[in-house]
Amino acid sequence: MNVTREKSALLSLETRGDDAERLAVWLTTFLGEDVFRRLEENENLHVSMLEEKKDVTGWLTAGLKTILKSEDLELLVQRVEREIQELQKRLIVAEEIQVSNQDITADCERQKREIEALEVKLEPLQREVNSLKKKVAASVGIDVVVDAVFSGEAVEIQTINQLLKEDIKNPSEALSAFCVALAKTWGILARALQKEGEEEEKMEILHAALTRVLEALTGLYIPQRRAVLEQLAKLCNSRVSDYLFISPEESKEIDLRIHNAASIGGNQILEGRTFAVVNRSSYQTVKYAEIEVC
Secondary structure (H helix, E strand, C coil): CCCCHHHHHHHHCCCCCCHHHHHHHHHHHHHCHHHHHHHHCCHHHCCHHHCCCCCHHHHHHHHHHHHCCHHHHHHHHHHHHHHHHHHHHHHHHHHHHHHHHHHHHHHHHHHHHHHHHHHHHHHHHHHHHHHHHHHHHHHCCHHHHHHHHCCCCCHHHHHHHHHHHHHHHCCCCCHHHHHHHHHHHHHHHHHHHHCCCCHHHHHHHHHHHHHHHHHHCCCCCCCCHHHHHHHHHHHHHCCCCCEEEECCCCCCECCCCCECHHHCCCCEEEEECCCEEEECCCCCEEECECEEEC
């Protein structure tokens, strides 16, 4: 049963009169006088002692006294009072919840405004940070990165260093990103090159490392890209005796002996996804190179 604030106020009033009168007031308040007015007009309920009562509440009071004993009226009033008290408790709880929800909503709105204000303040700071990042990146030459990462006694590493420096002389748009991506994955390949074990095990480790390198270089094209990948294959070949790694971009033409036929959808190789691996003695393909075609 829903209890409105107005009815709750009526319930809390101290109603004067005997039990019948109090019960009549409650009934007309909650059920409406029109209900009892229609009963009053019913000829079957015409009682002489009710004729003295002019209003509906008075008529109902007399009617209750006519049909109910005093102890029954008292019992009804007690039950109604208990129900009213329970309804009042529920209303208090509902009001407390409503107030709590209003407080939570207000707090959320306040926090939202604070966040929006902070975002406004943060925007110029973020622009400044981005600007500083660009200045820092520009202040550190790519050649410094190349010398720091690709240095070692291996001929293949020295060759990669030279190839990248050749591109630095006439840098392409992707050169910086290419060098950074290669540098980030160089540690993965370097650790793979140091692994010991059975030939097949070493081959699998090196193949997985080369795949990570190719993933990092996806979409980054520089003039020396093919040459760099060939040096990576040679570097890995120096660590295994039973297998040969072949760059998927060794040539622009598709070679069904080493390239995955399922990848074919064009006439030329755009870039490789994995290196091919062949048996060094039989030249039988062990792993086909996954490629992107155009």
